Amino acid sequence: MAKRLRRFCACAGGMLLLIGVVGCGGSSGVAGSLSGKVTYKGAAVTGGTITFHLPGDKTAGTDLNPQGNYGLQIPASGQTQVAIETESVSRTAPAAPAEGGAGPTYVRIPAKYADAKTSGLTFELKSGVQTKNFELTD
Numbered sequence: 359m360a361k362r363l364r365r366f367c368a369c370a371g372g373m374l375l376l377i378g379v380v381g382c383g384g385s386s387g388v389a390g391s392l393s394g395k396v397t398y399k400g401a402a403v404t405g406g407t408i409t410f411h412l413p414g415d416k417t418a419g420t421d422l423n424p425q426g427n428y429g430l431q432i433p434a435s436g437q438t439q440v441a442i443e444t445e446s447v448s449r450t451a452p453a454a455p456a457e458g459g460a461g462p463t464y465v466r467i468p469a470k471y472a473d474a475k476t477s478g479l480t481f482e483l484k485s486g487v488q489t490k491n492f493e494l495t496d
Contacts, residue, residue, distance in 0.1 A: 390486045393429035396442055398467050398494040402426030405462025406444035408492075410483065411474045412436060424462055432483050440479035442492065443472040467494055 392410075396403040403426045409419035413436040420430040422442075448464045470476040471494055481490050 387433055388431045389433060389435050390484065390488060391429065391431050392483065392488045392490060393427065394490040394492065395426045396422055396428065396492045396494065397426055398465060399496075400493075401465070403442070403444060403465045403467060403494070405447035405464060406442060406467075407446060409441045409443075409474065410438040410481070411441070412438050412483065422462070435483050435485055438481050438483055439474035439477070440481055440492065441472055441474040441477055442467065442479070442494065445472065468496055 396406075396408060402424075403422055404424050406422050407419055408422060408428050409417055410432070411417055412432075412434050414434070416434055418430055418432050420428050422428050444465050444467050447462045448466075471479070479492060
């Protein structure tokens with residue numbers, strides 16, 4: 359049962375990302391799409407948000423899914439600073455490993471990652487489809 363649920367979630371997430379990449383046509387102001395996985399000490403960060411701080415005071419962000427994956431459309435290209443936070447799920451989700459679980463669980467990560475200025479995480483966003491995984495450490 360858990361194996362089927364994992365497979366379904368992975369397929370559904372992939373389809374949503376594909377729909378987001380392909381879109382409905384027309385000019386939407388989207389430069390491309392970005393997806394990846396966030397891990398801490400080798401384990402998936404199973405809840406929280408990832409935010410890309412783009413040039414011109416723009417931001418683009420999304421939630422992390424229970425497998426630590428994310429996917430979003432990016433409105434612009436350029437060098438970004440990245441923030442990843444998990445405190446938003448600390449009061450609403452249990453603290454337990456959620457690999458293959460049904461919902462987000464709280465994974466405590468160092469506080470420096472919640473602020474793009476202190477996280478030390480950067481990424482060069484380009485037009486088109488990109489993948490970027492983030493491995494967090496202490």
